[in-house]
Amino acid sequence: MSQFFTLSVLIATLATAIKFAVPYLLAALGETIGQRSGVLNLGVDGIMLLGAFGAYYTVLETDSHLLGLIVGIAIGLIMGVLYAVVTVFLHAQQGISGIGIFLFGLGFSDLLFQELVGTTKPVKPLPTLDKLPGVGGIFEPLIEIEYLGPLLFDHNLMTYTAFLLVPAVTWLLNKTTFGMNVRAVGENPQAADSLGVSVARTRFIAIMFGCVLAGLAGATLALQLAVFQHNLTNGIGFIAVALVYFGAWQPRWVMAGALLYGLVTATRLRWQSLDIIPQGASDIAAMTPAIITILALVLLARRARGPAALTKPFTRH
Amino acid sequence: MKRLVGASVPLLAALVAFLFGAVMILALGENPLSGLAAIIDGAFGTGDRLAATAVRAVPLLLVGAGITIAFRANVINIGGEGQIIAGALLSTVVALVIPDTPKVLLIPLVILGGLIGGAIWGAIPGALKAYASVNEILSTIMLNIVAIQLMNYLLRGPMIDPIEVDGSRIPQTERLTDNAALPTLIEGTRLHLGVPIAIVAAIIVYVILWRTPLGFKLRAVGHNPDAARAAGISVERNIVKAMAMSGALSGLAGVTLVFGSESLRMVTDGGSAGFTGSAGFNGIVAALFGALHPLWTIPSSFLFGSLLTGATELQRELQIPNALAIALNGLIVLFVVSSDKVRDWLARRLDSSTGQKVDEPPAPDSTPEATPESVA
Numbered sequence: 001m002s003q004f005f006t007l008s009v010l011i012a013t014l015a016t017a018i019k020f021a022v023p024y025l026l027a028a029l030g031e032t033i034g035q036r037s038g039v040l041n042l043g044v045d046g047i048m049l050l051g052a053f054g055a056y057y058t059v060l061e062t063d064s065h066l067l068g069l070i071v072g073i074a075i076g077l078i079m080g081v082l083y084a085v086v087t088v089f090l091h092a093q094q095g096i097s098g099i100g101i102f103l104f105g106l107g108f109s110d111l112l113f114q115e116l117v118g119t120t121k122p123v124k125p126l127p128t129l130d131k132l133p134g135v136g137g138i139f140e141p142l143i144e145i146e147y148l149g150p151l152l153f154d155h156n157l158m159t160y161t162a163f164l165l166v167p168a169v170t171w172l173l174n175k176t177t178f179g180m181n182v183r184a185v186g187e188n189p190q191a192a193d194s195l196g197v198s199v200a201r202t203r204f205i206a207i208m209f210g211c212v213l214a215g216l217a218g219a220t221l222a223l224q225l226a227v228f229q230h231n232l233t234n235g236i237g238f239i240a241v242a243l244v245y246f247g248a249w250q251p252r253w254v255m256a257g258a259l260l261y262g263l264v265t266a267t268r269l270r271w272q273s274l275d276i277i278p279q280g281a282s283d284i285a286a287m288t289p290a291i292i293t294i295l296a297l298v299l300l301a302r303r304a305r306g307p308a309a310l311t312k313p314f315t316r317h
Numbered sequence: 318m319k320r321l322v323g324a325s326v327p328l329l330a331a332l333v334a335f336l337f338g339a340v341m342i343l344a345l346g347e348n349p350l351s352g353l354a355a356i357i358d359g360a361f362g363t364g365d366r367l368a369a370t371a372v373r374a375v376p377l378l379l380v381g382a383g384i385t386i387a388f389r390a391n392v393i394n395i396g397g398e399g400q401i402i403a404g405a406l407l408s409t410v411v412a413l414v415i416p417d418t419p420k421v422l423l424i425p426l427v428i429l430g431g432l433i434g435g436a437i438w439g440a441i442p443g444a445l446k447a448y449a450s451v452n453e454i455l456s457t458i459m460l461n462i463v464a465i466q467l468m469n470y471l472l473r474g475p476m477i478d479p480i481e482v483d484g485s486r487i488p489q490t491e492r493l494t495d496n497a498a499l500p501t502l503i504e505g506t507r508l509h510l511g512v513p514i515a516i517v518a519a520i521i522v523y524v525i526l527w528r529t530p531l532g533f534k535l536r537a538v539g540h541n542p543d544a545a546r547a548a549g550i551s552v553e554r555n556i557v558k559a560m561a562m563s564g565a566l567s568g569l570a571g572v573t574l575v576f577g578s579e580s581l582r583m584v585t586d587g588g589s590a591g592f593t594g595s596a597g598f599n600g601i602v603a604a605l606f607g608a609l610h611p612l613w614t615i616p617s618s619f620l621f622g623s624l625l626t627g628a629t630e631l632q633r634e635l636q637i638p639n640a641l642a643i644a645l646n647g648l649i650v651l652f653v654v655s656s657d658k659v660r661d662w663l664a665r666r667l668d669s670s671t672g673q674k675v676d677e678p679p680a681p682d683s684t685p686e687a688t689p690e691s692v693a
Contacts, residue, residue, distance in 0.1 A: 042395075042454065046647070082651070092654040095393045095454050096605065100654065103598060104647025110640035115345060230640075231588060238458045245455055283470035290462040293455070294445070301450040 003274055007147060013270045014263070015151050021255075021262030022162045023048070023221040023233075027240035028247070028254045029162075029169050030213025035244055036173060037206035038186040038309035039087055042098025044214045045237025046105020047079045051218030053109040056228035057116060059123040069158070069219050076215020077208065079105070084207040088200050091313035102237070110230045117228070125226035126156035158220040165213075169251045182206050186307035189314040199314045214240075242293050248304035257293075264289045326660040327606060330652035338645045347635045359630020360623035366630075368506035372577060374622030375511045376401065376570035376593070380600025381607060381614040382519040383439075383566030388609050389526060390559035391539035396442060396457030397567045397597025398589045399464035400435040404568020405575050405592070406468060407434030409490055409583045412576070413476065416494035423496045424510075428572055435568015436561040438464060443560025447553035453560070461597070465589045472585045489584035499577045511573035515618075518566060522611040525562075535559050570596055595643065599625070602646045605653050621646065 003009065027044050034041050054075045055068035062068075083101055086092045129139035130153075142153040173179040181202045184192035189199045214237065221236065222228050239261060247254030268285045271277045277285065339349035360370045380397045387394035394400075408430035411423075418426065442460060445451035469488065478491040499509040526532035537545040538555045546552050574593065575583045585592055603621045607614035628642035 040454075086651055086655045090655040090658045092651070092657070095395070096601070097651055097654045099395065099598060099601060100647045100650030102647065103595075103602070103650060104644050106595075107640045107643025107645070107647060111341070111638045111644055114638035114640065231590065234588065235458075235462060239462075242455045242459060245452060280470055280474040283466050283473065286469075287463045287466040290459040290466075294451070294459050297451045297455060298445065298449045301452075 004271065004276055009270070009274075011147050011151050013266050015154055016270070017259065017262040017266035018151075019155060019159060019224065019262070020265045021258040022159050022224070023217045023236055024240050024243060024261050025162045025255055025258035026158075026165070026217035026220060027214050027237055028243040028258055029165050029251060030210035030217070031241055031244045032247070032249060032251060032254055033169060033173065033182065033206050033213075034210035035310055036186045036249060036307055037182045037203045038189065038307050038312060038314075039203050039207055039210075040094045040098065040241075040311045041083060041087075041101075041207065041210055041214075042095055042238070042241060043079070043083060043101025043105065044098075044210075044217075044240050045233050045235060046102035046109075047076060047211055047214040048218030048221065048233045048237045049105040049109040049231070050079060051075045051215030052222035052232050053112055053218075053228050054215075055219030056123060056222040057112070059223060060117065060121060063124065065124070065126055065223060068223055069216065072215045072219025073212050074215070075218075076212035079215065080208040080211030083211060084204045087313070088203050088207070091315070094311045094313075106231060109228075109232075113228055113230065120227055120229060122226050123223070126158060126220070126223045128154050128156050130154075132157075156224070158216075158223075162220075163255070166251045166255045173251070178202075178205070183307070185314070186309055189309050189312075193314070193316060203314075239289070239293070242297075245304075245306070246293055246296050246300070248300060249306055257296075260292070261289050264292075326656045326663065327608065327653050330656045331606065331649050334645055334648040334652050337648055338641060341641060341644075342635075342637060345637055347637060352631055352635060352637065355631045355634045356624065356627030358627075359633075360627035362630075364503075365506050366626060368503065368508035370623045370626045371512045371619065372507050372509065372622075373594075373626050374603075374618040375515045375573045375577070376596035377600045377603040377621055378515040378519055378614060378618035379566045379570035379573070380596055381604035381618055382515075382522045382611045383563035384601050384604040385607075385609045385611050385614060386522060386526065386535065386566075387439075387559050387563035388604070389539045390535040390556060391542070392443065392446065392556055392559055392563075393454050394439065394442075394457060394560060394563045395454055395598075395601070396439065396460050396564070397570075397600050398593050398595070399457065399461035399597070400438040400564040400567035401571040401574065401593045401597050402464040402468050402589065403438035403564075403571070404431035404433075404435035405571030405583055406464075406471060407431060407568070408572045409476070409493065409575055412493045412497040413490065416496065418496060420496045420500075423494070424499070424576075427497045427576060428514075428569065431568040431572030432565040433568070435571065436565040439564015439567070440557055440561040443557040443564075446560075447556040461589060465585075468583075468585050468592065469587060472583060476583075478582070487584070488587075490582045493576070493581050493583075495581070497576050498581055499573065507577075507579070509573075509577045511577045514569070515573070516615060518569065519611045519615050522562075522566070526611065531558070567597065567600070570600070594625075599646055602650050605650060 031041060031044055051072035055072040058071045059065060059068040086097050087094050130136045130143050139153060143149040181197045184197055185199045185202045193199050243254050243257040246257040268282055272282045342349045342352040361367050384394055408427045411427050411430035442453045442456040445456050446453040472488040476490050478489055481487050499511050502508045534550045534555050537550055538552050542552045599621060603618040604614050607617035624642050628639035631637050632639045
């Protein structure tokens with residue numbers, strides 16, 4: 001245990017935690033926007049898987065991370081259109097159609113992987129700041145800073161993007177007309193509609209934000225790990241949905257939840273690699289985030305109130 | 318005529334999904350018709366395969382029948398995977414602890430273990446929803462994760478096959494006692510007792526839901542909790558009951574997966590699908606396609622069972638990954654849940670042309686909403 005409580009190991013664990021939190025954070029921020037508009041998307045995990053495969057395959061073929069991330073976003077857009085049509089226009093039950101999206105993403109990403117790639121072929125991982133082509137040299141001294149360097153600067157650009165999105169999404173929801181409309185149609189679609197806000201259009205765009213971020217989350221995950229395999233996400237998308245409730249629909253609390261998940265995972269893996277805990281205890285430790293989430297939901301359920309129209313399709317009377 | 322519309326819309330939805338599948342097979346450079354032939358051959362080609370299809374349908378039917386109970390009570394049970402695992406674990410413990418019990422006694426005890434394990438894993442989210450307003454979609458997903466890790470822990474540690482401890486440490490139990498194996502019904506095939514058990518279970522679910530006071534209360538709670546409460550029905554207690562029953566049936570599915578398997582042991586690959594074959598999710602597909610009616614879920618499960626066994630043949634003959642079946646299942650879910658509005662519209666058109674009230678279908682258009690508010 002003592003070898004864990006050295007400053008450098010603790011810092012390294014924290015840095016890994018931040019990295020692990022990124023896919024959760026991206027997906028959960030997107031889901032926050034969708035849910036604030038009154039639409040639950042349980043298909044995040046499926047969209048992440050498709051985005052992950054798309055990005056992985058693009059990088060495998062073209063060696064371009066930027067192109068890979070763009071493909072992840074594009075896949076999010078396509079799946080967003082599908083999900084929006086199904087839930088907003090056809091009024092499908094949201095929990096269930098999300099499972100449909102998940103199964104489709106799970107099966108289709110696996111199908112494409114087996115057909116197009118077949119075996120595990122690693123790609124280049126996303127470069128950390130100091131490895132960025134051209135400008136990497138500028139950041140090298142920052143990473144050299146003792147303790148703070150590895151913690152704050154030994155990351156790839158998607159990490160900074162994800163954390164910058166926290167204030168950005170807060171601003172979008174609270175300070176823009178679009179954000180006001182999103183909250184209005186999520187709370188009281190009838191009233192919003194009578195004031196001339198298009199419920200369908202607002203929800204459609206909110207779903208698009210959510211699915212694009214889900215696709216990007218998957219792409220980031222695949223390019224962080226630099227591989228793809230069957231069911232790569234292993235439920236991250238589902239946890240991201242839970243994080244939105246956990247964070248009471250507030251981006252900063254959603255971020256706290258994502259960091260908690262990252263921290264628990266990073267600590268568990270570190271302890272395992274340091275032989276502090278045996279495999280069996282590690283399995284038990286892997287339960288803790290799920291149990292913490294359930295406990296948090298119990299504590300929060302009666303206090304934090306979600307969008308009043310969440311999961312309710314809108315019909316004009 | 319209206320019944321016809323009610324039934325034809327989901328069929329149409331499935332047809333669209335299969336068309337999409339045909340396009341995928343085409344895109345992979347194979348003839349969709351030979352793909353279809355391979356699926357049909359793989360699912361029904363020989364008596365053996367037919368039996369395999371029926372066996373494959375068993376967990377789908379049990380989970381699906383359970384799903385109908387929960388959904389009729391307005392509870393979205395996405396915890397099938399965890400409940401299957403919980404049932405399988407407890408029944409495996411029973412078989413490990415009392416292996417020498419005679420067959421006639423041990424099989425019922427093992428089944429009871431599975432029912433109880435699943436019921437507990439279902440009742441927890443039920444109680445959390447009823448008494449703490451915790452959204453059951455989230456709690457069931459979280460309990461799936463907990464169940465998977467519990468399985469990994471037990472099969473890697475306390476319940477591991479003693480031979481594996483010093484061997485390759487494959488996370489699996491020892492071969493369980495033959496006294497607990499579900500007996501084969503037709504010699505030479507895999508058709509085992511689980512098949513009639515699942516069908517009887519679905520019929521019992523139907524009887525409970527529509528022919529008993531308990532079923533009436535469950536449906537009343539699902540239909541309109543406020544009215545049910547006003548009529549003196551305890552909404553909370555019935556939500557817990559619905560989830561416990563739903564979980565129990567998934568737990569029973571877990572029993573059939575362990576004690577109906579050739580290897581007669583429980584094994585994990587670290588995730589849930591390795592053990593459950595995603596039956597916890599595919600059972601939802603079967604139930605939806607069966608219009609959330611336990612009796613219709615019987616043929617529906619058989620259909621999806623055949624898709625799964627057929628996909629294996631598809632992979633063997635045409636090298637098309639059987640993941641195609643999962644992708645198609647996802648599309649079928651999407652199309653079926655989207656078809657309600659189309660169906661309503663068709664029914665209204667028929668309604669206005671004949672001037673009669675639509676009596677059927679009762680099913681997916683009454684699919685419940687997942688709101689904690691409906692309980693609170």
